[in-house]
Amino acid sequence: MPQIAITNTFWEGVDRLDKPARARVHKAMGKFQHMTVPQLHADKGLHLESVVSSRDPRMRTIRVDDGLRIVLLAPDDGSDLFVLVHVVSHDKAYSWAKRRLYTVNAVTRCLEVRDLTAMEQITPLFAQEAQAAPQLLFTAWSDTALRHLGIDDVTLRAARTITGKAQLEAFGSLMPEDQFEALWLLAEGFDADEVYRDLVTVRQVAPVDESDAEQGELAAAVSRTRSRIALITGPEELADILAKPFDAWRIFLHPAQRRIAYRPGYRGPAQITGGPGTGKTVVALHRVKHLLNRSPDSRVLLTTYTGALTRSLRAGLALLLDHDQALLGRVTVTTVDALARRTVQELDGAPGAVLGDKDERRRWQRLASELGLPWNGAFLSQEYRHVVLAQDLRAHAEYALCRRRGRGSALGRAQRERAWQAMAQFEDELSHDRSCTWLQLCAQAARLLRDKPGEGPSYDHVVVDEAQDLHPAQWRLLRALVPEGPDDLFLTGDPHQRIYDAQVSLRSLGISVAGRGARLRLNYRSTEEILRWSRALLGGEPVTDLTGDEPDSLSGYRSLLHGERPVCEGYGTESAEADAVVRRVRDWVAAGVAPSEIAVCARFHTQTTGIGERLAEAGLPVVRVKDGEPEGTAGVRISSLHSLKGLEFRCVAVAGVTNSAFPFQTAVTPAAVDPLQHATDLAAERCLLFVACTRAREALYVSYSGRPSTFLDRVGSAA
Incomplete structure (x- = not known):
């Protein structure tokens, strides 16, 4: 029987097919592997044949059905290794195969x-x-x-x-x-x-199996190219790979990713950055696997900002570890906030009710009014969040002398005294009501762990995904959960996707990643056209890195995938815009995209609800994404922009990109109140739109009614 190797280009082709076509491809692959080489040439079903006039004489095709062909590379060195390189429609398969040449690089031997x-x-x-x-x-x-x-x-x-x-x-x-x-x-x-x-x-330095080397140059080159090629050793392994819903970018770790994920050890905290789709989360998952396998007794915390992302991490880790319950039992996958609640409950009893965002805003606004302060509630909330909680200040004397890093409005001694009065009263009222904010809970948990060494939860390693969205109070908690030393903290994130208002200097928190950083620059999700268009939304403004000390850049960030440019269209009314979105979704479905691989999002719930109703009226199934991707449910995903974070789809429609929605004035501090916070808020607004657009892998449609957002001004030149 022939041996099979499968390239990432093949998986990318499979990924573009609808579910019935994928099933037919899997069936053809199974049949192919169970035949001898003479049988392959004689079989009229698969119909293995050469590609006439191909630049590579080893090019062959096999038949999946009347309209679909698998392109593969046949051995010419006496081995029985066939490399599956693409799957596409009949005419495109022969055109693709005729133009391409496979070679072995003289330097890397890949x-x-x-x-x-x-x-x-x-x-x-x-x-x-x-x-x-x-x-x-x-x-x-x-x-x-x-x-x-x-x-x-x-x-x-x-x-x-x-x-x-x-x-x-x-x-x-x-x-x-x-x-x-x-x-x-x-x-x-x-x-x-x-x-x-x-x-x-x-x-x-990639290892080569001796048996592969003995078979010939092609087999040896395939063995060296494991970052892009999976070598299948038998029917069981093929069935196992086909049964796992891993995308190609999750099956194949790029060498740069593998070097980071499976590095023998870091002498302290390590930081991995990279733009959307570069595989940061996959690297984090593989790092957990490496840490588990390296020590049979190690306990690992895998954490992030939201519950939706933890569910995704938990599912991905289970797949990566083959649902090995012994390994999974040594990993805690949870949000930082949930861990804070657990810590406080273990060390100090039930923490009480956690205040919702709306209730917190109302309390701050009431305090500003009752005390006759010259600031509004938003200013007080930010001062408390970015100064008091960020620096863990517990007394007026500390606040009076502190450096208000990141704040753009100077406060004299008398002003600080009045601000502290409001913030102290806020804390007293919450204490009286037996309630708190999530950040207060994180600060309390960190203090309890510091004051009660040896008690409460602790871990040998902490792995953090989406690190850019964590607040200093949350970082203090993470720092307290793991002893300082080799491989204590492993952080992945992208400051260009910072959609929650977190301003952090890791160094000031005792977390130094100097000399232990790496950047991922190759996007495995979206086309280059989508990336270039989306990157223009950021406006070229400088972004502070995860340490809070240096500027971060998307220099060198790109994709090898190519496709159509994103489409941006404006309409006179929101109703006309909704009709256009429905037409676009119907076109995608007609082109073979499954409804569950399409997402429609907007800033406001009223707009997503209206578009969802129009889609349902058009006969398209609809699923509301409230807190992460619903598993096993067919239907077009309707979502807010925030809920799309961490997800990806073949096609994405972003509606309502108007001047009133981006930037949303309620979310932006007036420049007259605090120019630095104003700039930070605007950057977060740009990042939110950037994140939504980069969820798209193949097609992006952006629309608005009335006046377009000024964020769209630069995208016309992003051709």
Whole structure:
């Protein structure tokens, strides 16, 4: 029987099919694996045949049904290894296969693919332009230096014609993935030694099974390319992979991800950053697996900001650990707030009721009015959150002398005294009512753990996902839950997705990640067109990193996937806009996208409700996302923007992107009150829209009625 290897490009093709077509692909794969090579050639059902005039003579196809073909790479070295590389409609399968060439990189010895026909067509055109160009993009690097990074002769010829990043991007889906990534990082200003370390070294040390090496060059190259190719050793392993609902980006850890997730050890807290879709959550899950396997008695806390994300983490970890209850029993997956409640209950009794956001806002506004203060309730709430709770201030004397980091309004001694009076009264009233806020609960839990060493919950390792949304009070709790030392804290996050108003300096909290940081730059979820369009929404404003001390950038952040540009349309009325969204969703469904792979979101509940009713009237099933992705339910997902965080869909429609919704004035502090908080609030508004748009993998539709948001001003130039 033949041996099968499956590439990530194959899984991406499967992922674009509807459920019945996927089932037929799985059936064809199972049948293929159970046949001998002579039977494969003789079988009229699968119909294994060569691709005439292909640039790679090893290209073959097999039949799934009348309209669908699997493209695969046949062995030419005496082995029985077939590599499944793509699945697509009949005509597209042959066109795709004819143009592509698979080779083994001379430096990394990994298997790679290029669209050789397209490269040969584009390179001469760019060469003509290069003759008149004053500067070429890669002039600063010699041929020797580029070859050292794995750039082969074909790619080198193309690189020597490139005058700018726009031309380099044109090669994005044509060049071998690793070679293009090396050139892209050089163009972004990264040092060649960094590129060699991050891209080349990790591939060169990839282990090769001796049996694979003995079978021939193709099998050995496949064995080295485990970041993009899964080698199937038998029918049971194939059935196991097909039964797991892991997306391709979760099955295949990129070398940069694997190097981080399975690093033997960090000497202290480690911080992993990266834009949407770069696999930060997957890295966090694999890090948990590594920590569990390294020590049979270790206890791990896996935590994040919201309950929806913890459910997603719990499900992903169960799949990754093959539902091994012994391993899962050593991991606590919960929110920081839930952990604070548990800690207080264990060490100090039941904490009482937790105040809701609306009730808290009303209390602050009432206090501002009753005390005749010159500030509104929002200002007092922010002062309490960002100064008192952030610095764990317990007395007026501490507040009078503290540095109000991140606040843009100066307060003199008399003003601080009046502000403290209001904040102290707020705490007294809550204490009288036996209630508290979530952040107060986190601060109390951290103090209890500090004052009662050896008591309460504790862990050997803490892994934090979506770290950018945590408040200093929550960080103090996490710091108190794990002893300082190697592999104590492992943090993943993206400051460009900071949608909750958290301002943190980890260093001031005793969490130093200096020298133990890494950045993920390759998006595995969305197309480059969606990323470029969405990134323009951020407006190019500087963003502070997770430590709170340095600026963070999306430099080098990109995707190898390509598709249609996002569509942004305006309408005269909200009703007309809703009709347009329904038409767009119906078009997606007609094109073969399952309703559950489509999300429609808006800022306000009234708008999502109205669109949901229109979709239902059009005969489309609808599911309301209230707190995370509902499992096993068919229907178009209708959601608020906040509830989409941590989820992804093939197609996303973001409605109601109007001037009154983005920015939403209620959520933005007036510049006259506090210019720094005003800027922070505006950035959070931009991030919220950015997060919603980057949930889309293949198609993004954005709409508005009336005046569009000023955030859309820059997207027209993001072509």
